[in-house]
Amino acid sequence: MDAAHFVWGTSLVMGLWCIVRMFVRTSSGRKRYNVLGAYNAITQKLLTVVNESYINSASVCEMLRLLRLGHWGEPITVVLDNAGYQRCYLVREYAVLLDINLVFLPSYSPNLNLIERLWKFVKKQSLNNCYYETFDAFKWGIETCLNEVDKKYKVQVASLMNLKFQTFKNNQIMAG
Secondary structure: EEEEEOOOOOOOOOOOOOOOOOOOOOOOOOOOOEEEEEEEEOEEEEEEEEEEOOOOHHHHHHHHHHHHOOOOOEEEEEEEEEOEEEEOOHHHHHHHHOEEEEOOOOOHHHHHHHHHHHHHHHHHHHOOOOOOOHHHHHHHHHHHHHHHHOOHHHHHHHHOOOOOOOOOOOOOOOOO
C-alpha cells in the first residue's frame, strides 16, 4: 500500500525550439489528485481511496477498513513504507483492531514496494505526452487507467507486479 500524488499541470520532457513563440495554458500546479492504493499481488486486484486534499492517517484507516470488508475472516498483511501517516499510532491501533498485520519497509527502499511499479506505469500510460485542459479531464485520465489495470493492461501489469526481486549473492565487490 502506498500513495501517489498526481499534480495537474503541463511539463515538457525536453526544451523545444520553434520560430513562433507558443504558450501552453496550464494550471498553477496546486491541484493534486491523490490516490492511496493497495495492490494484491496474488489476485492482481487494485483497491483505491482517492481525494483532492491530502492523504493522511484517516485515509489509511479507510483503506484498512475496505481491505477488511473485502477479505472478511482471512489473514491480511499490508506492506507499507515509512511515511508518518502510515506509521502513526492511530493506524497501528486500527490495524490491530481489524486484525491486519502491518509490515514496514526499510527507509529509502521504494524498489521493494510493488505498488511503486504500478504508479510509474499509471503515470506513463495516463500522463506522459497527454494534455488535460481541465482538472476533471485529468482525474478522468488517471481513473480510466486505474480502472483498466486488470482489464486492458492486465498482461503489462502482471509482468510488472510479480514477486520476483533481484537478489545479490554475498560475493566480494571489487572497486574499479
